Amino acid sequence: MIRIDNELLDFITHAAKNTYPNEFAAFLREDEGVISEVVFSPFSIFGKNSSTISHFSLPLDTTIIGTVHSHPSRNGSPSEGDLNFFSHYGKAHIIVRYPYERGDYFFYSRNGDSLEYEVV
Ligand SMILES: [Zn+2]
Structure with a gap:
């Protein structure tokens, strides 16, 4: 079970709405078992049909x-x-679809399987 901070979901929703109609992309940071922060990569691509994040730009940070x-x-x-x-990196990947409300969040494993999640 993936756990994510309630305020962080609000932040992501806000960021996704502000970036619309382009894609928003960032890394997730976990603190004591809860995803509680997003980290922006300076190499992230914010574009309509971009592949979002190049795996060459991954931060070297175990959190x-x-x-x-x-x-x-x-x-x-x-x-x-x-x-x-996803297959290259990490254990939890979020896709949030338009219009970025709570029911529009989808969590995936590195194999692309759906993950259950809990908002804390
Ligand atoms: Zn995508």
Whole structure:
């Protein structure tokens, strides 16, 4: 079970809305078993049809446990590029689809399987 901070979800929603119609992308940081922070990579690409995050830009930091990115559409499923990226890195990957409300969050493992999550 993945646990994520309630205020962080609000922050991600806000960031995704502000970035719309482009994609928002960032890394996730875990603190004492709870995802509680997003970390922006200076190499992240914010673009409409971008593949979001290059695996060459991963921060060398063990508290980074995955990624989050937005889909400016109603599709909450990972693309082939997303799955390829997930497989390289981390244990939890969030996709939040338009319009970025609580029901629009999807959590995936590095294999692309759906993960249960808890808001704390
Ligand atoms: Zn995607």
